[in-house]
Amino acid sequence: MTGGASGFLLAAALFCLAASAAYAVYLRTRDNDHGFWAAVLAFTGWVVFTLSGLLSVVEGHPLFYSSTERVLFFFWIAFTVFLVATPRWSLQLAGAVVLPFVTSGIIWALLQPSGPTTLEPLRSAPWMSAPWMALHMTLVFTGYSSFMMAGVAAGLYLFQERELKAKRLAFMRFEVPSLSRLDTLSRRLIAIGFPLLTLGIAAGGMVAKEYLGTFWFVDAKVIGSLAVWAFYGIYLLVRFVNGWQGRRLAIWSLVGFLAVLFNFFGLSWLAPGFHRFG
Amino acid sequence: MLLGLNHKTAPVEVRERLAFSPSEVPSLAQSLKQECDLAEVAVLSTCNRTEVVAWVHRLTAGTPWRVMDALISNAAARAERRASSIAPQPFLQPSHLYIHTNEAAVHHLFRVSAGLDSLVLGEPQILGQVRQALVLAEEAGTVGPFLRRLMETALRVGKRARSETAISEGAASISHAAVELASRVFGDLEGRNVLLVGAGKMGELAARNLAEHGISSIFVANRTFARAQELALSFRGKAVPFESLGAWLREIDIVITSTGAPDYVITEGMVKQALPARRGKPLFFIDIAVPRDVDPQVHRLQGVFLYNVDDLQQVVEANLGQREACIGEVEAIIAQERASFTGWLREREAVPVIAHMRQAAEAVRLQELERALRRLSHLSEADKEQVRALTVALTNKLLHGPTVRLKEELHSDDGWRVLEAAARLFGAPNPASAWGERGSGADAFQGEGSGPRWADAPGNPRRGDAPASEVVPDPTRPQGGGLRERARPSSIRPFRTLTSEGGYPV
Secondary structure (H helix, E strand, O other), X not given: OOHHHHHHHHHHHHHHHHHHHHHHXXXXXXXXXXXXXXXXXXXHHHHHHHHHHHHHHHOOOOOOOOHHHHHHHHHHHHHHHHHHHHHHHOOHHHHHHHHHHHHHHHHHHHHOOOOOOOOOOOOOOHHHHOHHHHHHHHHHHHHHHHHHHHHHHHHHHHHHHHHHHHOOOHHHHOOOOOHHHHHHHHHHHXXXXXXXXXXXXXXXXXXXXXXXXXXXXOXXXXXXXXXXXXXXXXXXXXXXXXXXOOHHHHHHHHHHHHHHHHHHHHHHHHOOOOOOOO | OEEEEEOOOOOHHHHHHOOOOOOOHHHHHHHHHHHHOXXXXXXXXXXXEEEEEEEXXXXXXXXXXHHHHHHHXXXXXXXXXOOOOOOOOOOXXXXXXXXXXXXXXXXXXXXXXXXXXXXXXXXXXXXXXXHHHHHHHHHHOOOOHHHHHHHHHHHHHHHHHHHHOOOOOOOOOHHHHHHHHHHXXXXXXXXXEEEEEOOOHHHHHHHXXXXXXXXXXXXXXXXXXXXXXXXXXXXXXXXXXXXXHHHHOOOOOEEEXXXXXXXXXXXXXXXXXXXXXXXXXXXXXXXXXXXXXXXXXXXXXXXXXXXXXXXXXXXXXXXXXXXXXXXXXXXXXXXXXXXXXXXXXXXXXXXXXXXXXXXXXXXXXXXXXXXXXXXXXXXXXHHHHHHHHHHHHHHHHHHHHHHHHHHHHHOOOOXXXXXXXXXXXXXXXXXXXXXXXXXXXXXXXXXXXXXXXXXXXXXXXXXXXXXXXXXOOOOOOOOHHHHHHHHHHHHOOOOHHHHOOOOOOO
16 A cells, blocks of 8 residues: 555544544434434545545555455445445444444554555465456455344344343334344345355355366365355345244344454464465 | 413313314304404314413403403303203313413413423324414404414424424324334334234224324234124224134234233233244234233243333333423424514514604605795706605605614514604504503502412513603503502402302303
């Protein structure tokens, strides 16, 4: 990443930080005006974030060159999925989780010892610039982001169900989608994410085929991804074939959310391999 | 002036005798207007209040009494017409009434329209009733520009209060709370189905409310199947046999119970059996019956929610608490609209004074012009025209300053003094009062311990803040104490004639 781009990145971090604070205020006051301003800040942050990426490409920096950038790309995708999903499904409240997550990601990238501006020639294998690679990352990251949004919706489901069970009345003023709606939402996001992940894994296989001569190789991340894939496959099976819904599947979705997080971040540190980034 | 009674001041026995149906209101308004010497009048009559809103040119101590008498005689005449068996008691007592004048009357009407004075804070019907009162008064031809403007402003207050604040938000009744909770679980209720168990009134009401919110199908179960069929017919629903309840629990989304059964009609076992077939689909119970119909253990089962009467009542109370928190905001809207209304009123009041100023000046101008032109007969036509233009410019310029300043002063608290001074300086008739009593009839009532409650607008600066000697003496209107002394013996009848010795049949 270049100097100008990292300047934009810093600005994006500040906007996201402000948006996180605004979402926290919104969570407390439940004033829809606050929710609106939080969304405006978040969107501005997203625009600046996007500009920083574009700027780095325009300035001649190869895309996804450093591992930090690849992680940043994941956060950008997660952010984008959130912004696309929110207005359609009135998931404003999810911003209170997603924005701090994205903010911490950007700040982490800025604090990297090498920094996002440094090139890392040693870690950049030739296949990183393969077109299949870009497709692989985009698809897998979008799939994961959908799963994570589904997890947030499931978390809201469990939160609201608990409040309804406890007959607590304070939540009545909250503009949370109804249980049924959150349930549907979680299902839809997973139904969207699953084929994306499937194709993304396939695209990864194409990269491996091109550079390693085999579709399949043993790597912690590969196994982790296949496990996540199977986990959500079972979810969809239970859901569409057996017609289950409600609390159990919400818990399933929430566990999936944690599995995705672990697969993406945890495995990178525990078992570095081809997929090591960050 | 506004005279009325509501659910806080009068018991239902009195209110029902003074409640007039929409068909009776126009003739009542006409008779009030004629008998009581009111310039404009409108009657707001609902089950919780009967109020007479009147515009009076000169309020005297007797006016409220005449209105009260007219109300009573109208009610009595109606009772006679119907030959109803309602006995001539209990009586309308002065303590049932409240009388507001001037700004206090405006304030009260705005509060009513905003729902602040309602039995259920912020309830929406009153707005329609105020609108109807205006329509009926228009029909009767008893409303003029002042009252029309007042009522329209009141309607605007009501609308603004409901759209800009949360005064009408949240369910304020048990059956609405049931709908609100159901929407928490199911979102919009379209496509959902309801099972009504038992034929209790409350259950029926809740089911009706759900039906209004888009529930697609209603099923009714009752111990007597015929009654279930009857109810189902009124909902356009379907009656189901009472014995098959357990089976229906597999299909239904919302169950409302209101039977008179002493034991649980729906047991934990029944629900447990139904659950596997539901595959995690939420099941929502609303138990309105006392004793309860649904085993409370059911609430602990996965995906099952059970709310009883007390829970719903709590929701209602929480919502009402929220509404109460908005009172301040609504009062702010009221104060704003009140200021705009009085501003309008004062400007209207100044119109005749300003017109008189101009007329007087114009008369002098014409007179002097004619005299001058007679003497200056040697002037050419063009020169005469010059002189004429000079007089016009002179009067306009001289009057411009005072007119503008008068209009400005009108909006200040003691603008009436300026207006009155202008009226006197230019020999205009004394303006009607849009400010306050200024020694009008209402003041004479003060100090009458047993009298009707004279409420005044909070912060109305007029009452008694200027000693009589400071007020410009007005020969056409006795000031302050003078009237008080004169009015008391003659125009106020002792209340005893109303409250004892037979009183007035209502």
